[in-house]
Amino acid sequence: MQEGTFTAPGYSGETARPAPNVYAADCPTRLLLDRIADKWSVLILTTLGPGERRFNGLKRHIDGISQKMLSQTLRSLERDGLVQRDVVPTVPVSVTYAVTPLGRELLDALQAMIDWAERRMGTVASAQVAYDRREEELSLIA
Amino acid sequence: MQEGTFTAPGYSGETARPAPNVYAADCPTRLLLDRIADKWSVLILTTLGPGERRFNGLKRHIDGISQKMLSQTLRSLERDGLVQRDVVPTVPVSVTYAVTPLGRELLDALQAMIDWAERRMGTVASAQVAYDRREEELSLIA
DNA sequence: CGGAATCCGCACAGATACTG
DNA sequence: CAGTATCTGTGCGGATTCCG
Numbered sequence: 418m419q420e421g422t423f424t425a426p427g428y429s430g431e432t433a434r435p436a437p438n439v440y441a442a443d444c445p446t447r448l449l450l451d452r453i454a455d456k457w458s459v460l461i462l463t464t465l466g467p468g469e470r471r472f473n474g475l476k477r478h479i480d481g482i483s484q485k486m487l488s489q490t491l492r493s494l495e496r497d498g499l500v501q502r503d504v505v506p507t508v509p510v511s512v513t514y515a516v517t518p519l520g521r522e523l524l525d526a527l528q529a530m531i532d533w534a535e536r537r538m539g540t541v542a543s544a545q546v547a548y549d550r551r552e553e554e555l556s557l558i559a
Numbered sequence: 560m561q562e563g564t565f566t567a568p569g570y571s572g573e574t575a576r577p578a579p580n581v582y583a584a585d586c587p588t589r590l591l592l593d594r595i596a597d598k599w600s601v602l603i604l605t606t607l608g609p610g611e612r613r614f615n616g617l618k619r620h621i622d623g624i625s626q627k628m629l630s631q632t633l634r635s636l637e638r639d640g641l642v643q644r645d646v647v648p649t650v651p652v653s654v655t656y657a658v659t660p661l662g663r664e665l666l667d668a669l670q671a672m673i674d675w676a677e678r679r680m681g682t683v684a685s686a687q688v689a690y691d692r693r694e695e696e697l698s699l700i701a
Numbered sequence: 702c703g704g705a706a707t708c709c710g711c712a713c714a715g716a717t718a719c720t721g
Numbered sequence: 722c723a724g725t726a727t728c729t730g731t732g733c734g735g736a737t738t739c740c741g
Contacts, residue, residue: 441622441623442622442623445673445676445677445680446601446602446605446673446676446677447602448676448680448683448684449672449675449676449680449683450598450601450602451598452683453596454595454596454597454598454601455596455713456592456593456596456713456714459588459592459596460588460589460592463588471722471723472722472723472724473722473723480583480584481583481584483714483715483716484723484724484725485714485715485716485724485725486713486714486715487724488723488724488725489713489714495690496686496687496690496691497683497686497687498682498683498685498686498687498689498690499683507722509721509722509723510721510722510723510724511722511723512722512723512724519679519682519683519686522675522679523672523675523679525671526671526672526674526675527671527672528671529667529668529669529670529671529672530591530665530668530669530671530672531587531588532668533591533664533665533668534587534588534590534591535587535588537661537664537665538587538590538591540640540661541590541591541594541639541640541641541661542590543640544638544639544640544661545638545639545640547640548637548638548640549638597733598733598734599734613702613703614702614703614704615702615703625734625735625736626703626704626705626736627704627705627706627734627735627736628733628734628735629704630703630704630705631733631734651702651703651741652702652703652704652741653702653703654702654703654704702741703740703741704739704740704741705738705739705740705741706737706738706739706740707736707737707738707739708735708736708737708738709734709735709736709737710733710734710735710736711732711733711734711735712731712732712733712734713730713731713732713733714729714730714731714732715728715729715730715731716727716728716729716730717726717727717728717729718725718726718727718728719724719725719726719727720723720724720725720726721722721723721724721725
């Protein structure tokens with residue numbers, strides 16, 4: 418087994434405890450975030466959105482990803498049923514990846530977030546500049 | 560300054576290079592993911608969704624978050640213009656956090672993803688079990 | 702109450718080399 | 722082409738302590 422395998426936090430030793438609150442650590446949103454709130458998962462999904470791609474095709478398209486992280490994240494997505502891996506036994510072997518129907522659903526659900534990023538990341542960048550400038554001024558007083 | 564300040568990757572030494580492709584490292588989606596694709600940002604935003612909260616109120620509601628990460632992530636969200644911090648000079652001082660209009664927009668955009676998690680994380684969990692069982696069988700053959 | 706400062710482990714991510 | 726194996730380091734995130 419390779420080092421990082423994206424295992425769930427796994428609250429195993431929970432034998433009849435207070436159970437803090439229901440929003441808690443096992444709410445669906447947190448479980449989802451634990452899986453796709455990383456640097457590459459969403460990028461891979463969106464890249465596969467228009468159609469299937471091969472390993473090195475993905476690697477070329479997603480600038481800066483290492484083959485290790487690509488391989489690792491693809492396996493995680495495959496395990497979660499979001500991506501399907503198909504091996505075509507040519508010589509040399511050719512492997513294609515595609516989003517599953519479940520992955521397509523998630524991709525659709527993520528689209529609003531992606532659209533927001535296109536529209537608003539400029540505003541966010543401005544907010545940062547303004548914030549940093551205020552901080553700068555405050556530190557000059559002291 | 561505290562240790563982690565969520566600075567951008569910062570491609571500084573890029574003096575006239577090939578510039579791989581346009582999807583690249585500075586597309587809006589990646590910039591957004593670099594900021595909110597962490598363990599706590601989305602959780603804090605959704606917790607602030609219904610209305611403003613105080614520091615320890617947030618800490619109590621988000622099970623498992625440490626003071627450091629709460630403080631750090633709140634500052635990051637404030638810097639990005641997504642969350643507003645208000646200090647009420649009572650004794651002792653009371654500080655409230657609320658989503659800004661920009662943060663509200665993002666929250667709305669994230670809602671589809673959250674809804675999907677509610678509906679489908681069960682399916683994802685099943686897919687994992689099935690995947691792990693297949694892997695188990697394969698390793699038994701070898 | 703609402704943090705800041707410090708210490709520290711370990712998981713994650715990158716680089717490199719090798720394989721079928 | 723499509724990966725795995727191994728080494729290494731950085732920084733994320735937790736625990737603890739202290740402060741206005």
